[in-house]
Amino acid sequence: MLVSAYTLFVLNVPLVDASILIDTSSTIYVPTASPPPGSGVNASVIVKQLPPDYLGGASSDFLSALNTQFPGWTFNTGGSLNGTLSINKYQAYATNSGGGAEFDAVYLKSMTDPSLINLHWIQMITTNVPIDPNAPNSYIDPFIANYEYPQLPFYYSPISWDPDYHEDTHKNYSLATYSFYDAPFRNYPSPPTSFFMPPTGVSWRADLILASWDSELSGGTGTVNLYDGVSWGFIIQRYPNSSPSFYSGYSGSIQISAVPEPSTFVLVLSGLAFLTVFRKSRVG
C-alpha cells in the first residue's frame, strides 16, 4: 500500500478573481486499499486523485437536491471564497466486508470571507448505493439531518444536541478555521459470477462546498449563499473470487493445506506400470 506525504505545493486553482486555494502540501494520501489477506474477497478501493477536483460552486444537481430536501429555503449561487482548504488526510481503507475513504480537511478563512460563525459545510453525495434505500442517488448529507428540528441543510449543525456533530466543535474562532471530517463506508458488492464479466462496483462521490447563512429563520426556512469547494470520493471494484469463501462474513483468516487424493497416485503409478510392461513386451 502506498502511503505518501505529499511534499507538493499549494495548488493554485482556476484563475479567477477569488477562489478557494487547495493545499495538499502535507496530505496523507493513500490512493488504494485492499481487503486484509485471508478475507477471501478480491476487491480494491480507490479514492479519487489528489488534489481533489475544485468545484466553482453548486451544480444544478446540487441545487436540485437542496431544493428537494429543503423546500422553502432560498439558495443563492455565484460567489466564491478566498481562504485555503488544507487537506490533512485523503486515504482509501478496506475491511473484510467493505471499504471507503477517510477525508480530513480544514478551511482557513480569509479576511474577505463571511464571518466564521456564518460559514457552513454542505455536502452532496452521488452514489449508486444510497445510505438509505429510499434516498435518491444524489442527496444532501446527512439525508435526514441528525434527527433534530428545524432541519438545516448543513453537514455540521449549529443546533445539534450532539457535540460531535455541533459546528462549534469543528470551528476554531481564534484561528479562523473550520474543519471537516468524513469517512464513508460501503459494503462490497456481490462479485461477478464469471471471470469474463466486468468487475461489480460501488461509486461514491461527494461535492463539498462552503456556504453562508445568517442564522435567520422565517417559518423554519432561511436564505443560504453557496460558494466553492471540492469534489472527492472513492470507488470499489469487486472481481470474481479467486478462491472459495470458507468463512463468509467472518473476520478471521483460514487456509487449508492441500493433500493429493489417492486416485492421483494410482493413476500415475498405473501409467508407469503400463509403460514398463509395454516397453518390455516390445523389446521381447
Place this chain on the structure above:
Amino acid sequence: MKNSQMPYKQLLLFMISSILISIVVLSILQKEIKSKPAPSIIHEAPSQPDLTGLYKMSISWHESSVGQQTYRLNADLLNLSDKPVVFIKSGFGSNHSIMLENESGQEPPMTKQGAHAKALFENWPNRDQSLPVIVLSGNTSRETINLAHFYELKPGKYRLKVRFREQLWLSDPFSSKQQDTFMIDVLSNELNFEVKK
C-alpha cells in the same frame, strides 16, 4: 507395424499386472493417509473475545425531559473493559435500534425520521456521515435523541429498549492493519413511560 502389435497373451498379462499394482498401491496409500492427521488449519481464525459485561448500553431520560413530556432520551455506551475502544459514529440510526412497544405489544407508527433510522440500521455498516469516537476505559459515549422525532407517540403506556450493534476497534479503524476488532451487540435496560393526553 507387425512388430508393434502386442499378442493377446501379453496384453492380458499387462492388464492383470496393472490391476494388481493398482490394488497394492491403493491399499498402501490408504493406510498411510488414514494415519495422517486431518488437513491442517495453518492460520486459525481469531475467536470472538468474551465480552460479557464489558460494554453496556443504558438509556435514561435527559434531565430536561423529566416531567416535561419532551421524550429526550440519552443512550450511553459504557466501556467497562480495561482498554480504550474506538467505534465509528454515524448518526444515531446506523448503529442504534429503538425497540418501542405500546400496551398491546405493538410498535407505534414511525415518523419519516424513524423510518430513515430503521433503514440505516438495516443497511449497516454502510454509512455516510462518520467520525471515529474513542471511549476510554471506564468512560461513556452518549448520544441524545428526541423519541418523538422517531415515533408518533399517542397517549398510552410504552416499553422502551435500545439495541446497540457496532464494530469496535482497539486501534485506528482506518489503518491498514485492523488487527484488533470485534463486534458488540448489546441491549439496554428497559424504560416504562406513559404519554398523557
